[in-house]
Amino acid sequence: MPRQRSPRSAALGLTVRRIPTTIPSRSSGTLRRRLVVGLLVLASLVLISLSFRADESGPLGGVQSAGATVLRPFAVGFERVAQPFRDVYGWADSLLTARSEAETLREELREARQRAIQSEYAVQENVYLRDLLDYRDGPRFPADFDPVAAEVIGRPSGAFTQAIVIAAGSNDGVRANDPVVTADGLVGVVTRVTSGTARIQLLTDEEAAASAIDLRTGATGIVRHARGTRETLVLDRVRKQDVVRRGNEIVTAGWRAGALSSLYPKGIPIGRVTSVGQTDTDLFQQVQVDPYVDFGALDAVLVLVPTERGG
């Protein structure tokens, strides 16, 4: 090994040995790094632009649809493996609230019994009156829909959107704007569809809204997400003269105006009113609604496919 002695080391009487190393050129490494990252950022921006502007039938939509179809079996497989762990988590979580929930449910059951009897009379009367009027109406839930059951296989990460992905798509008859429910009530609406999967915008998303009605008093409004909360809803645009009481049930209104109609059929349960307030300056009442659906624990949903489409 060659010795290299500087005047200083020679003066100190030291022996300096340099160990050879392979040091890549610093400038070429930096250039390569910047180039790669720049290209990746540029690719992301191009994808965002194309994806944002193009519709689902465009070339990029086709690529995404094909990708989603390829990845679907993996997502379904992961979901199956994860289900037992999710059940354990749900079971442990439910233990914490079981006692208070049981008491609430007993009270609700008593109320429901009384209302079921009243409803039975009302239904008979309603059928008779409709026949008399030859009443023309929008699609009714659940009679005018074929439910398509689907497993929830994914959720976008982050709090930017409230959505789920389900394992049913256009091959199952699902189309954009189809309403989605569970046994508890309204979940949301289909926003994107591929052949085997579909994206559902939850009712708790900032951009979601549904026209709704107070089942007891008939007060109407628009149900949307309550800002600053994760899963609370508000019944917005309720006039001050309308009556809404705490504990009242809110269901979809399902309006129809000429050729236009609500995305949601009438009568799908949404939630129960938890508080009602109003101030002198506000034009409308502030009605808070606790949804029946637990949006954080959705395992499976029903997509309501209109019967007329199938036929």
Add this chain to the structure above:
Amino acid sequence: MTALDSLRAFAVVFVAALLQVVIVSSLVIAGGAPDLLLVVVVALGLLRGSVPGAAFGFVGGLVVDVVTLGTLGVTSLILTLAGFWAGRYAETTGRDRRLAPLIAVGTITVLAGAFGYLLHYLLDAEVVAGTVLVTALVPAFFLNLILALPVFALVRRLVGEAQRELAPEVEVLV
């Protein structure tokens, strides 16, 4: 980085992306959910450097955007920058720091949340700053910190650490 190393890292990112979408995103605790994929990408950036970190961030984000039928490129962009930043941190000031995974994950979680909010705002999405930057981000910050060290150790075990470029070394013989 050999082809085998790349393949192994890709598999780790792919599994993390699917786990994130299928399970982890729904584990909402105190209003926020952990971001396993972000933590994995940060770990890869710390272990393999800025370029692999950015590349695996891009791939992981793309998988998430495809599976969730979201706007393509949004998650890719966030994770590309996250992986790159983690890699640069490891190549410079974070080198040989024991707490580097915690510092990187904590910082990048906050920056990714803020950048994600900005990106969605620019894309005209209805996103409430209070929900994204406080209600969801604060619990996510702590949950990601909890994941940081175990995930870093696991990724290091699965993928290994890049051999660093040797600085000029001088040995003094007396």
